[in-house]
Amino acid sequence: xxxxxxxxxxxxxxxxxxxxxxxxxxxxxxxxxxxxxxxxxxxxxxxxxxxxxxxxxxxxxxxxxxxxxxxxxxxxxxxxxxxxxxxxxxxxxxxxxxxxxxxxxxxxxxxxxxxxxxxxxxxxxxxxxxxxxxxxxxxxxxxxxxxxxxxxxxxxxxxxxxxxxxxxxxxxxxxxxxxxxxxxxxxxxxxxxxxxxxxxxxxxxxxxxxxxxxxxxxxxxxxxxxxxxxxxxxxxxxxxxxxxxxxxxxxxxxxxxxxxxxxxxxxxxxxxxxxxxxxxxxxxxxxxxxxxxxxxxxxxxxxxxxxxxxxxxxxxxxxxxxxxxxxxxxxxxxxxxxxxxxxxxxxxxxxxxxxxxxxxxxxxx
Numbered sequence: 001x002x003x004x005x006x007x008x009x010x011x012x013x014x015x016x017x018x019x020x021x022x023x024x025x026x027x028x029x030x031x032x033x034x035x036x037x038x039x040x041x042x043x044x045x046x047x048x049x050x051x052x053x054x055x056x057x058x059x060x061x062x063x064x065x066x067x068x069x070x071x072x073x074x075x076x077x078x079x080x081x082x083x084x085x086x087x088x089x090x091x092x093x094x095x096x097x098x099x100x101x102x103x104x105x106x107x108x109x110x111x112x113x114x115x116x117x118x119x120x121x122x123x124x125x126x127x128x129x130x131x132x133x134x135x136x137x138x139x140x141x142x143x144x145x146x147x148x149x150x151x152x153x154x155x156x157x158x159x160x161x162x163x164x165x166x167x168x169x170x171x172x173x174x175x176x177x178x179x180x181x182x183x184x185x186x187x188x189x190x191x192x193x194x195x196x197x198x199x200x201x202x203x204x205x206x207x208x209x210x211x212x213x214x215x216x217x218x219x220x221x222x223x224x225x226x227x228x229x230x231x232x233x234x235x236x237x238x239x240x241x242x243x244x245x246x247x248x249x250x251x252x253x254x255x256x257x258x259x260x261x262x263x264x265x266x267x268x269x270x271x272x273x274x275x276x277x278x279x280x281x282x283x284x285x286x287x288x289x290x291x292x293x294x295x296x297x298x299x300x301x302x303x304x305x306x307x308x309x310x311x312x313x314x315x316x317x318x319x320x321x322x323x324x325x326x327x328x329x330x331x332x333x334x335x336x337x338x339x340x341x342x343x344x345x346x347x348x349x350x351x352x353x354x355x356x357x358x359x360x361x362x363x364x365x
Contacts, residue, residue: 003033004035004082004083004355005036005037005083006026006029006034006082007038007082007083008026008087009085011041011088012088013038013045014044015047017273017274017275021109021139021164022038024167025165025348025351026038026051026054027054028348029348032352036055036057038056038057039058039078040060041070041091045058045060059077067094071098074098083105085107086104087107088109089130092114092130092131093126093130096129101132102133103134104134105135105358106137108136108137108138108144111142111146111292112269112271114126115127120150124150124152127147127152127153131153131154131157132156133154134157134158136157136159138159138162139164139271139293140292141161141293142270142293163296163297163341163347165348166342185217186215186216186261188207188262188264189220189257189262190220190223190264190275191278191279192221192223192265192267192275193225197268198225198268200231202266202311208239208240211240217322218244218245220247221244222253223248257282261328262284262286263284265288266288267289267294271293272293273288276294280335285321285335286298286302286331288304289308291308299338302338303331
């Protein structure tokens with residue numbers, strides 16, 4: 001009998017939080033002995049080489065094709081007795097059409113409506129249709145609570161929570177700064193899509209506030225998105241354009257994080273927040289809002305949590321981290337132990353427990 005096959009159907013394999021998590025899962029499943037393939041539906045195949053060099057097949061027969069071609073291709077390519085695992089709304093819809101109800105495992109990666117641009121009732125209707133009879137995995141309790149509160153899970157759907165897995169890097173960890181930094185340049189940074197959800201105007205305003213009271217800081221932002229022009233204009237309006245640097249997208253995130261003294265997240269909500277784990281792995285103290293899944297990832301007692309959306313609370317927290325070397329040291333130690341919760345082994349094992357319960361059709365001999 002051959003190895004069990006897994007097909008991950010994904011909207012894109014362009015670099016992003018959900019896509020990186022899917023890649024981590026697929027690579028680890030190969031090491032567990034599965035035959036794993038990833039099928040992207042649109043965009044650029046940015047992660048293709050990374051996946052293939054780790055033994056994951058990348059099938060591009062559906063990439064950027066017309067809808068009917070994509071659905072037909074999924075039916076032709078996916079083995080009858082394979083595990084089918086869909087990620088993100090487009091992939092979920094196409095799998096529902098191609099394979100019928102209950103055939104596909106679904107992972108929900110975001111605390112937002114299934115169809116963000118549609119009225120709530122329509123998003124709910126579509127989400128329940130897709131999830132009917134399925135096994136649904138939420139990446140945090142916050143995501144699962146959002147789905148239930150907004151009636152986006154069919155009553156016949158079985159749901160569970162599996163946190164992302166994270167593989168620690170072997171890069172030497174720096175950022176061991178001691179003592180007060182008020183009279184030295186302090187480097188604040190974030191990794192974020194330039195989108196409304198990320199509330200980056202708050203980061204720009206806190207930079208202005210701290211500069212105005214004498215802190216010598218530089219803020220850098222890695223990422224791209226629809227608000228880039230607006231945010232750059234705002235930096236000019238706030239007269240902080242010399243101290244806020246937009247660096248665009250970067251593939252080597254860890255090298256960037258190693259240049260910082262503090263990682264700041266300002267999001268209005270997060271389904272999980274994989275960038276938090278990357279910052280923790282880089283030995284960076286983190287400041288982040290107390291909303292959605294963020295306290296699940298960082299821990300309710302994390303000293304860097306601030307009141308979501310509050311400029312005063314964020315300014316206070318960042319100034320404490322600038323001033324207090326012991327606070328930075330304590331936070332790094334706290335975060336280092338916290339990372340163990342998100343091991344790749346646990347991530348894969350939790351998925352395997354769900355896969356083993358499924359009764360998929362077997363090949364005829």
